[in-house]
Amino acid sequence: MLLSAALQADVLETLAEREGMAGQFTQEIISPEGEVLERSSGSFGLLRPHFFRWEILTPDSQLLLADGETLTQIDWDLEVVVERPISETASSPLQLLLASRTALDSAFDISLSGDAAVLISADSQSPFQRLHIEQMAETVWRLDAKDQGGQVLRVELRENVDSPPLIAEFVAPPTAF
Numbered sequence: 001m002l003l004s005a006a007l008q009a010d011v012l013e014t015l016a017e018r019e020g021m022a023g024q025f026t027q028e029i030i031s032p033e034g035e036v037l038e039r040s041s042g043s044f045g046l047l048r049p050h051f052f053r054w055e056i057l058t059p060d061s062q063l064l065l066a067d068g069e070t071l072t073q074i075d076w077d078l079e080v081v082v083e084r085p086i087s088e089t090a091s092s093p094l095q096l097l098l099a100s101r102t103a104l105d106s107a108f109d110i111s112l113s114g115d116a117a118v119l120i121s122a123d124s125q126s127p128f129q130r131l132h133i134e135q136m137a138e139t140v141w142r143l144d145a146k147d148q149g150g151q152v153l154r155v156e157l158r159e160n161v162d163s164p165p166l167i168a169e170f171v172a173p174p175t176a177f
Contacts, residue, residue, distance in 0.1 A: 011135050012110070015103045020047035022169075023139070023160040025054075032150030044157060045165035046155045052094045053170055065172050066095075072172045079177040093153060094146040096131065128153075 022045040029038040040060070045053040050068035061076035066086060073082045096104070096119075104110065108119035108131070116134040130146040139159040146152050 010112055011115055011133055012101055012104060012112070014030060014142075015097060015133070015141075018048070020045065020051075020165040021054075021157070021159045022046070022163055022165040024158045026156045027056075028152075028154045030152040030154055037151075046094065046098055047165045047167065047170065048098055050095070050098060051165075051167070052098065053165070054094065063172075066169055067170055074172065074175060081172075081175055081177065093128065093131065093143050093155065096128075097133075097143065104141050106127040 011066045014130055023043070024040045024041070025044045026039070028036050031037055040056050040058060042055045042057040043053075044055070045051070050066065052066045053063070054064040056062040056064075057164040063072075063074040063076070065072045065074075069086060071086050075082075076078075088172050099107075104119065107122055107126075109122060110120075115136070116132060119131040119133070121129050121131075128147055130144075132142075132144040134142045136156075139161055141157040141159070143155045143157070144152050145155075
């Protein structure tokens with residue numbers, strides 16, 4: 001498959017130029033041996049500088065919201081709401097998608113190859129030692145985050161360009177619990 005000239009640009013710059021994105025995701029946790037341990041799917045929203053919404057629809061029903069200061073997790077199945085502060089040094093894969101190119105350059109050794117980037121953490125204590133970010137098509141992104149134990153979090157984002165995220169989508173809904 002031939003990729004357009006836009007996809008041949010620096011994939012990290014392409015991400016950094018976006019104010020936000022929203023759409024559907026699939027997520028897998030893969031063992032060091034290559035076995036898929038967990039699979040989930042749902043909808044997402046990312047909005048610069050630090051908002052994200054991650055709504056797992058299958059197999060469970062959960063909502064994760066971050067506003068830069070607080071991470072709110074709502075588990076609809078267990079009827080539990082947990083709020084905790086977000087550390088300034090937190091580096092979840094979703095937060096890295098919102099990071100500026102300058103921030104990435106200072107935290108990672110970066111190599112670019114066509115429509116992909118490989119980021120190797122400069123911090124040996126970082127939860128994710130290796131990240132692979134790839135723009136697979138105009139609206140499809142894949143992120144592989146390898147942790148210290150060799151387990152991989154693989155996330156595929158399918159962006160809906162006709163439905164950009166709105167700030168109101170990053171507010172926790174009321175719950176009865």
